[in-house]
Amino acid sequence: MDNQTKTKIEKLIKESPIxxxxxxxxxxxxxxxxxxxxxxxxSLGVQFNTFDVLSDYEIRQVIKEYSDxxxxxxxxxxxEFLGGSxxxxxMYNSGSLKEKIEIELAS
Amino acid sequence: MITKTEIIxxxxxxxxxxxxxxxxxxxxxxxxxxxxxxxxxxLSLVKxxxxxxxxxxxxxxxxxxxxxxxxTKTPN
Numbered sequence: 554m555d556n557q558t559k560t561k562i563e564k565l566i567k568e569s570p571i572x573x574x575x576x577x578x579x580x581x582x583x584x585x586x587x588x589x590x591x592x593x594x595x596s597l598g599v600q601f602n603t604f605d606v607l608s609d610y611e612i613r614q615v616i617k618e619y620s621d622x623x624x625x626x627x628x629x630x631x632x633e634f635l636g637g638s639x640x641x642x643x644m645y646n647s648g649s650l651k652e653k654i655e656i657e658l659a660s
Numbered sequence: 661m662i663t664k665t666e667i668i669x670x671x672x673x674x675x676x677x678x679x680x681x682x683x684x685x686x687x688x689x690x691x692x693x694x695x696x697x698x699x700x701x702x703l704s705l706v707k708x709x710x711x712x713x714x715x716x717x718x719x720x721x722x723x724x725x726x727x728x729x730x731x732t733k734t735p736n
Contacts, residue, residue, distance in 0.1 A: 584727075585727075586727070586729075621710055622709075622710065623716075623717065623720035623721065624713075624720065624728065634706060636705060636706050637709070638729075639709065639729055639730045639731065640705045643731075644705075
């Protein structure tokens with residue numbers, strides 16, 4: 554794993570309580586799975602930052618290794634890997650996502 | 661292009677005695693994979709998905725499979 558890229562990823566994760574690595578931007582998601590995550594977080598009304606992996610080939614590759622997760626999007630909450638779009642959808646539907654975010658952001 | 665049977669076999673090799681279902685979502689390259697296994701007991705959702713992804717590592721890295729929705733469940 555390239556160390557410089559890894560450091561960049563760690564910085565991004567540390568700087569935002571909720572960090573989403575996605576294809577495209579909040580306003581223009583470039584993939585349906587990334588769009589799902591943006592819509593879910595928007596509907597919960599929480600603040601989150603995004604990083605467009607299409608703008609950075611290094612991060613696009615290294616994040617997969619870093620998270621041990623082969624697909625994009627990837628969501629980090631308070632520095633912890635939360636999951637990709639399937640997990641976010643499942644947690645959203647069960648109500649556990651809102652609860653988890655509220656607890657983590659309060660601490 | 662990878663067939664549904666190939667995907668099912670790869671997952672079953674990694675997770676023996678699992679039940680695996682593969683459906684098309686929209687195009688041929690958008691798949692919904694459901695895996696049911698008692699191996700998921702006591703594993704977090706992230707770990708459950710990581711286990712399935714590890715069976716498809718090569719195919720995901722080469723983007724032979726590029727859009728995959730995943731559902732994991734335990735038998736009960």
